[in-house]
Amino acid sequence: MLMRCRTARQWITRDLAGELSLRRVEQLGRHVERCEGCRREQVAYAALDRALGLLPVAAEMPPRLEQDTLRRVRLAADDADPRPPRAVGRWLLIGAPALAATAALALALYGGVPPETAQPPAAKPVGVAAAKQGAAPAQVAQKAAPRPAAQQPASRKRRDVPGDPPAELAARPDLFVNLPMLRNLDKLQHFEAIKTTTLDGQDGDQSNG
């Protein structure tokens, strides 16, 4: 019997969560082989899922790299300033007040907020409405992409945290902070049992859990 695309798409999301039985995984595989739309859907969801699940909890810099970098910065600073201390002192007398005045002027102009962090995406993203109407993730991603983002460097796109977050995010920020962990909740609850599960046996042995 042919599977309907609607069922297939429900199964795709369950499959990604590891919640689909082997028999259904095989059925889904047969459907996806024949149906290009569902295949695209599966690829898009899988990519999104990977992005969510593999997002690091925090950017960690190895201590050695950090120390090396700091040491190099200090050495570079020493090399770049061959003038005697007296000359430095004279520069400080003139330069420091000028620098302070410039900083004060910049603060007055920008109100203490760097222009790149003052992004206001307070309006509900297009993605919400589009996703509720059952649009495919690829289409949603296109619609949800803010226009100026394409003109921005990649490093800035990730850093733009709104000062005034959307209501859904502001209401339950912990949900979104912990999303990668929630994605793996089942695995984490039975972590030890899964670790001790054998892969080679065909006899259906299960150590515990």
Place this chain on the structure above:
Amino acid sequence: MSAWLRVLMLAASLAAAVPAAAQWYARDWQQLSPEEQRRAWDNYRRYQQLPQQRRDMYENRFQRFQGMPPQEQERLRQNYDAYRQQDPATREQFNEKYRRWKQRGGGR
């Protein structure tokens, strides 16, 4: 009933109430560190692209997590740290074990 016994009972009931209160504690956006805000924002944008069914799944899991005792929440956080610190090959093997474990009826 002696005064000491009453004090002990009061202390015991307070000790029992503290974890129950803690598991319902939810932070505001402003209470998040800048790094947490950035992560939440990134995840929020990805979440917006998920189908409704998948969002409901996260919603249910979040409620389940919030309803857990703090010790259990802490255990899961520690397991998550261990999970994400695995190298890609070990993680892939772990995921394969999870699939096998699930197919054998694990977690039911």
